Amino acid sequence: MKKKMISILLCAALGITTLAGCGGASGGTTVASEPAAAVAEESKESAAPESTEAAESQESTAAAEAAVDGGGETLNVLCHSSWRTDEANAVFDYVAEKCNVKFEFEEVPEGSSGNELIFAKMQSGEVPDILWWQGAKTSATEIGEDLFVELSGDWVNDYNASILESPNQTYNGKLICAPFGDVTVFGMCYNKKVFADNQIEIPQTWDEMMAACETLKAAGVTPMYVSGTTDNEWTLQIILIDARLKQESIVPGSMDSLNSHEKLWTDMEYMQLTFDRMKEMKDKGYIQDTFLSDSYADAQEALLTGTAAMYSQATWIYAELTKLAESQEELENIGFFPIPATEAKDSIAYTETPTGFVVPKEGKKVDLAVQIVGELVTKEAMTEYYKMHQGIPAVNGVDVKLTSIPADVSALIEAGKTSTLPNTIYSTPSMASDVQAMLAGDKTPKDVLAGYDTDWDTYAKEAGNPDWGY
Numbered sequence: 001m002k003k004k005m006i007s008i009l010l011c012a013a014l015g016i017t018t019l020a021g022c023g024g025a026s027g028g029t030t031v032a033s034e035p036a037a038a039v040a041e042e043s044k045e046s047a048a049p050e051s052t053e054a055a056e057s058q059e060s061t062a063a064a065e066a067a068v069d070g071g072g073e074t075l076n077v078l079c080h081s082s083w084r085t086d087e088a089n090a091v092f093d094y095v096a097e098k099c100n101v102k103f104e105f106e107e108v109p110e111g112s113s114g115n116e117l118i119f120a121k122m123q124s125g126e127v128p129d130i131l132w133w134q135g136a137k138t139s140a141t142e143i144g145e146d147l148f149v150e151l152s153g154d155w156v157n158d159y160n161a162s163i164l165e166s167p168n169q170t171y172n173g174k175l176i177c178a179p180f181g182d183v184t185v186f187g188m189c190y191n192k193k194v195f196a197d198n199q200i201e202i203p204q205t206w207d208e209m210m211a212a213c214e215t216l217k218a219a220g221v222t223p224m225y226v227s228g229t230t231d232n233e234w235t236l237q238i239i240l241i242d243a244r245l246k247q248e249s250i251v252p253g254s255m256d257s258l259n260s261h262e263k264l265w266t267d268m269e270y271m272q273l274t275f276d277r278m279k280e281m282k283d284k285g286y287i288q289d290t291f292l293s294d295s296y297a298d299a300q301e302a303l304l305t306g307t308a309a310m311y312s313q314a315t316w317i318y319a320e321l322t323k324l325a326e327s328q329e330e331l332e333n334i335g336f337f338p339i340p341a342t343e344a345k346d347s348i349a350y351t352e353t354p355t356g357f358v359v360p361k362e363g364k365k366v367d368l369a370v371q372i373v374g375e376l377v378t379k380e381a382m383t384e385y386y387k388m389h390q391g392i393p394a395v396n397g398v399d400v401k402l403t404s405i406p407a408d409v410s411a412l413i414e415a416g417k418t419s420t421l422p423n424t425i426y427s428t429p430s431m432a433s434d435v436q437a438m439l440a441g442d443k444t445p446k447d448v449l450a451g452y453d454t455d456w457d458t459y460a461k462e463a464g465n466p467d468w469g470y
Contacts, residue, residue: 068371070101075369078121078128080114081107085319087389088180094384095375101368111231119143127362129369135168135355136177148176149359149366153374158395166353166420178377180356182391185336185409185418186242186314187349192333194221194309202337204344206277213286216309224281225308226291227299228436235296236435238312242339243274245350245421250341255422265428265452273342275438275445282439292440300324303334312339318390318405328403336408338417349409351418354394428452 077092084105092103106128108114118133122143133139139148152175156164159179164170169177195202195212198219203209213223227235247254247270257263265271281287288294288308300320302308311317315336325331338349357373359366375381379397386398390406392413402410412418428434434451437443443451 068099068101068368068375070099070368070372072100072102073365073368074102074104075129075365075372076104076106076363077130077132078106078108078118079132080110082110083132085389087319087385087387090384090388091180091376091381094381095372099372099375101372111234115142122147122360125362127360127364129359129363129365130373131358131360132180133355133358136171136175136358137167138355139177139358140171145171145174145176147361149361149370150174150176151178151359151370151373153371155374155378158377158379158397160396163353163394168353168355176358177355178357178373179354179394180377181354181385181394182315183354183394183413184314184316184352185349185392185412186238186351187312187336187338187409187412188310189303189313189317189405190310190335190337191303191306191308192335194306198309200309202335203340204347206340206342209340210281210286212309213281213284217285221306222288222302222308223286224310224312225294225299225302226282226287226439227294227296227311228291228439229293229295232295233432233436235299235313235432236439237431238314239278239339240271240274240431240435242312242350243271244424245348245419246274246341246346247271248421249346249348249419255424259424265449266446268449270342272445272449275435275448278435279438279445287439292436296320297324304330315391315405315409321405322390332404334404336405336412338412347417349412349418351413351420353420 084107095101096103108117118131119142121127122131131139134142155178156175163179163183164175169175169179190202194200194216198215198221200212200215201208203212216223244255247268250270254263254268258265258268282291297320299308299311299313300317301324303311304321304325321331321334338347341347357376359369359373363369377395379395382393382395383398386393386400390400390402390404392402392406392409393400400406409418430451434443434448438445438448
């Protein structure tokens with residue numbers, strides 16, 4: 001039998017490239033996840049059904065024999081409460097049954113308050129067996145590189161090097177975070193019907209974006225929704241996070257020059273331009289006046305109903321939209337495109353590998369935790385995840401039917417219109433509140449970038465490198 005395999009081109013995504021044309025997906029697309037495959041191809045090998053079934057049976061038996069036996073032990077998992085989704089719980093249930101273990105979850109809120117609780121627990125000795133959090137770089141720099149176990153195991157064979165060697169998984173050459181979930185892409189969500197009703201094509205440049213906003217405003221539609229209420233201000237960062245990639249694309253080496261402190265944030269011209277552009281959108285009325293009291297949930301409702309045409313966000317929003325949409329048609333009416341740059345060739349979308357699981361060295365069941373973390377991220381376990389979830393898997397070998405935002409993102413990846421960002425030592429943790437203050441008129445874009453340079457100096461001194469880069 002013929003088996004068609006459409007490979008996700010994350011290797012192409014890892015190099016900043018621009019290809020002419022990018023077809024939008026219509027209807028559902030089934031992909032066999034191979035995030036770092038170099039080409040999409042159709043396998044012409046045929047096999048008798050009996051042989052295939054026998055091979056699958058042998059694989060199943062081998063997997064069962066190799067399964068970890070946890071002896072009924074309970075493992076404590078510390079995580080943000082919102083991360084306990086149905087699809088994630090399905091994976092934990094699968095591994096609990098397969099490996100004879102139990103999971104006890106300790107949940108903290110989202111945002112800085114939850115992070116502070118995690119820091120406090122780690123510092124006070126209340127160490128979980130598994131920390132499900134922000135990935136290798138953040139765990140190492142915010143908590144301590146030497147506090148986590150270097151991971152290994154057969155599960156790594158289910159992932160490409162482009163995933164495992166990313167900053168979310170590896171820090172200083174050590175694999176300390178097992179990836180769990182999707183490849184994430186940052187960009188602009190949009191209501192396809194609103195665009196069609198107003199004869200608007202997907203903008204390829206920032207000027208085209210502004211022209212579209214003017215058309216939408218004249219039609220009585222909020223061009224771009226912004227959610228800036230307390231505890232939702234994190235959503236304000238999407239365009240600026242994406243701008244770092246465009247800064248690097250336009251001026252290669254920008255992030256390295258920031259890391260070495262050879263240049264300052266105030267030297268990053270595209271970053272300055274992007275802050276200016278966001279302020280301009282507010283001043284021209286392209287952002288709703290009530291943004292300081294509007295939430296992430298409000299934005300989703302506005303996008304689905306068409307009261308707003310666009311909302312800058314990352315692909316994780318799709319899971320939320322599936323719960324809120326009143327029909328499949330309403331869900332599939334939401335699309336996704338890269339946040340436009342000054343020139344079309346630079347209009348690429350920022351991509352991140354997943355966060356996931358780290359194992360603290362001071363946990364009470366370190367050896368078992370390492371084994372179970374490996375089981376949680378195998379392609380067999382992640383198959384359970386993608387039975388309930390649409391997204392671009394980081395793991396190889398999982399079939400996913402893609403529609404709506406995931407389908408558009410898959411097409412962008414295949415067309416080479418996405419890329420990751422080089423590692424940055426200092427990642428401006430105050431950005432959310434800074435953008436909030438800027439849009440409210442309390443700070444200028446120049447003030448914000450100058451503040452990052454001051455914060456960088458403080459960070460360098462706290463890290464024991466007061467003369468970093470000088």
